[in-house]
Amino acid sequence: MSLDGFMPRLTRRRWLAAAALSVALAACAPMPSAPAADPLPSWNEGANKQRIVDFVKAVTTAGGKDYVAPGDRIAVFDNDGTLWVEHPMYTQLAFVLDRIRQLAPQHPQWKTQEPFKSLLAGDMKGVQAAGEKGLIEMLLAAQSGSTPEEFERVVGEWMKTAKHPRFKRPYDELTYQPMQELLRYLRANGFKTFIVSGGTVDLMRGFIEPVYGIPNEQVIGSRQKFAFTVKDGKPMVTMLPAIEFIDDKEGKPIAIAQIIGKRPIAAFGNSDGDFQMLQWTTAGSGRRLGMLVHHDDAVREYAYDRDTAFGRLADGLDQYQAMGWGLISMKNDWKVVFAPGK
Amino acid sequence: MSLDGFMPRLTRRRWLAAAALSVALAACAPMPSAPAADPLPSWNEGANKQRIVDFVKAVTTAGGKDYVAPGDRIAVFDNDGTLWVEHPMYTQLAFVLDRIRQLAPQHPQWKTQEPFKSLLAGDMKGVQAAGEKGLIEMLLAAQSGSTPEEFERVVGEWMKTAKHPRFKRPYDELTYQPMQELLRYLRANGFKTFIVSGGTVDLMRGFIEPVYGIPNEQVIGSRQKFAFTVKDGKPMVTMLPAIEFIDDKEGKPIAIAQIIGKRPIAAFGNSDGDFQMLQWTTAGSGRRLGMLVHHDDAVREYAYDRDTAFGRLADGLDQYQAMGWGLISMKNDWKVVFAPGK
Numbered sequence: 001m002s003l004d005g006f007m008p009r010l011t012r013r014r015w016l017a018a019a020a021l022s023v024a025l026a027a028c029a030p031m032p033s034a035p036a037a038d039p040l041p042s043w044n045e046g047a048n049k050q051r052i053v054d055f056v057k058a059v060t061t062a063g064g065k066d067y068v069a070p071g072d073r074i075a076v077f078d079n080d081g082t083l084w085v086e087h088p089m090y091t092q093l094a095f096v097l098d099r100i101r102q103l104a105p106q107h108p109q110w111k112t113q114e115p116f117k118s119l120l121a122g123d124m125k126g127v128q129a130a131g132e133k134g135l136i137e138m139l140l141a142a143q144s145g146s147t148p149e150e151f152e153r154v155v156g157e158w159m160k161t162a163k164h165p166r167f168k169r170p171y172d173e174l175t176y177q178p179m180q181e182l183l184r185y186l187r188a189n190g191f192k193t194f195i196v197s198g199g200t201v202d203l204m205r206g207f208i209e210p211v212y213g214i215p216n217e218q219v220i221g222s223r224q225k226f227a228f229t230v231k232d233g234k235p236m237v238t239m240l241p242a243i244e245f246i247d248d249k250e251g252k253p254i255a256i257a258q259i260i261g262k263r264p265i266a267a268f269g270n271s272d273g274d275f276q277m278l279q280w281t282t283a284g285s286g287r288r289l290g291m292l293v294h295h296d297d298a299v300r301e302y303a304y305d306r307d308t309a310f311g312r313l314a315d316g317l318d319q320y321q322a323m324g325w326g327l328i329s330m331k332n333d334w335k336v337v338f339a340p341g342k
Numbered sequence: 343m344s345l346d347g348f349m350p351r352l353t354r355r356r357w358l359a360a361a362a363l364s365v366a367l368a369a370c371a372p373m374p375s376a377p378a379a380d381p382l383p384s385w386n387e388g389a390n391k392q393r394i395v396d397f398v399k400a401v402t403t404a405g406g407k408d409y410v411a412p413g414d415r416i417a418v419f420d421n422d423g424t425l426w427v428e429h430p431m432y433t434q435l436a437f438v439l440d441r442i443r444q445l446a447p448q449h450p451q452w453k454t455q456e457p458f459k460s461l462l463a464g465d466m467k468g469v470q471a472a473g474e475k476g477l478i479e480m481l482l483a484a485q486s487g488s489t490p491e492e493f494e495r496v497v498g499e500w501m502k503t504a505k506h507p508r509f510k511r512p513y514d515e516l517t518y519q520p521m522q523e524l525l526r527y528l529r530a531n532g533f534k535t536f537i538v539s540g541g542t543v544d545l546m547r548g549f550i551e552p553v554y555g556i557p558n559e560q561v562i563g564s565r566q567k568f569a570f571t572v573k574d575g576k577p578m579v580t581m582l583p584a585i586e587f588i589d590d591k592e593g594k595p596i597a598i599a600q601i602i603g604k605r606p607i608a609a610f611g612n613s614d615g616d617f618q619m620l621q622w623t624t625a626g627s628g629r630r631l632g633m634l635v636h637h638d639d640a641v642r643e644y645a646y647d648r649d650t651a652f653g654r655l656a657d658g659l660d661q662y663q664a665m666g667w668g669l670i671s672m673k674n675d676w677k678v679v680f681a682p683g684k
Contacts, residue, residue: 071557201600228596235618250570254568254570257490259559259601261544261547263491
């Protein structure tokens with residue numbers, strides 16, 4: 001929207017009135033004649049930034065061959081390692097370990113029961129020895145029995161006090177500034193942005209809305225079973241100690257198809273858990289964008305890919321070129337890594 | 343947004359320029375000084391219309407004791423019997439029966455296999471004798487094997503040709519005009535509207551977006567199992583012949599908690615399948631709205647409640663007053679029933 005068509009020749013007096021109106025206009029829609037600010041200032045110029053900008057331009061140019069209607073501009077993002085830090089361990093795991101320690105006084109049996117016993121004794125090797133089964137057992141012990149609303153509050157409280165062991169900052173400050181800009185840039189261009197993460201959805205809902213500007217209903221994750229009960233006339237939904245759905249690998253496209261009900265046109269991940277999501281997204285007809293964040297910056301964050309317990313990237317590294325995906329180098333593509341503090 | 347503050351004293355010439363600008367302004371935001379048109383013109387004045395208007399005013403009045411931030415203005419709607427006709431049978435069932443007839447030539451075994459045999463012979467009593475198990479068997483036979491995108495197209499094609507047996511109009515024209523107005527009224531007041539229906543979600547996604555203005559990602563329903571496979575390098579999500587989740591009764595609050603991740607502040611239904619959804623919604627703290635559509639208009643639509651196979655309402659009738667819910671009379675509260683033709 002511009003004043004040009006309406007007021008071709010302005011006297012000073014009319015200009016003042018028009019200027020006041022233009023303030024009002026600017027408040028409701030961006031003026032296309034204004035010089036376009038860089039929407040991705042934390043990204044270095046290069047092939048990856050260009051790929052994003054070209055894609056957005058292509059799918060939003062009305063009449064263009066790649067145009068996509070706003071309702072179909074669905075973009076999906078993995079969370080751990082794609083939008084925020086996932087080393088030295090998934091933040092959800094850090095929460096679970098803290099929560100088990102906090103709940104321990106109410107569960108005296110944990111003193112003799114693995115993997116709780118090792119955790120409470122500070123023996124992390126013992127915890128690791130319990131493997132995935134032990135981790136899930138701890139997760140369910142930490143996350144069951146309450147309503148999802150109560151659990152969100154517990155997570156929110158934890159987020160206020162817990163600190164990342166290396167960066168000494170709250171975990172929700174350790175989101176990647178370039179990805180935050182990308183989320184906002186896509187939304188400013190009519191995209192609807194979704195999180196599609198392996199983490200359990202209720203944990204994410206304890207902090208995600210203010211951090212990424214993504215509402216609960218656009219967060220997809222692994223799901224615990226829920227129960228609905230009525231006690232003394234009071235209806236309640238409670239979290240049960242059982243996993244209903246794992247939102248990882250094949251689970252990601254399945255959850256997207258079931259819950260979003262549309263194939264995304266853009267997908268962002270960082271590990272092989274995101275492979276199928278990118279594969280399904282970019283195999284759709286029309287222009288698509290798939291990108292992987294590569295953790296290659298040991299100085300500012302971490303460097304890992306094929307050989308790590310959290311966020312392993314091997315298939316993606318081997319195949320990203322053949323699949324036509326972009327590989328984002330944290331080291332080379334990003335001017336800064338973390339968003340500024342709150 | 344108004345021009346008043348900027349241009350208190352207008353000359354004719356300036357007025358012309360300002361008028362042109364006001365057109366531009368009007369395009370981006372409603373002017374609060376304009377007289378408020380009735381947002382629910384198909385509703386007769388009365389307690390139910392007033393209840394809706396009072397609720398919306400209460401939760402949207404900034405600074406008021408009942409104010410709810412826009413992000414938490416979640417309203418959920420059942421579909422069958424709440425937003426559109428569900429007699430003489432659920433529209434999904436009409437689709438399934440037509441689809442089985444259409445697919446029959448590819449399934450010669452159905453000629454000797456119940457309930458397919460009865461259906462193909464036109465023996466509806468035989469179909470009914472197969473009970474719920476038989477219906478689900480037919481549903482899965484009608485709705486499996488394709489991708490959800492292909493299935494949406496099949497449903498869309500059917501919707502173009504199938505006609506309701508009594509009203510002789512396409513099913514997607516048999517939505518309730520007063521409820522359509524209610525959906526728009528809530529959205530105009532910052533609500534996000536969701537469908538939470540017992541029907542399978544992929545069937546609904548074949549027609550809902552243009553009909554109700556509700557995008558796929560805000561449609562929750564019963565879910566079939568999906569599979570993700572890669573064949574000759576082509577990734578695919580396909581619908582399996584198995585039900586994963588039934589979105590009815592206790593299932594509704596569970597699905598809302600899992601997928602929306604927020605307790606709604608308003609819920610609308612018409613049958614006992616919606617009871618728990620209304621119960622959970624209205625038990626939340628702060629101001630809430632629960633309403634049931636009562637089918638009491640045999641002349642313009644249908645009259646049924648306690649004694650029907652589709653949309654039984656007994657618990658709701660017995661308890662709506664004690665629960666503080668509104669009971670909408672189609673006969674008395676609605677000036678018109680159906681939305682005008684396309």
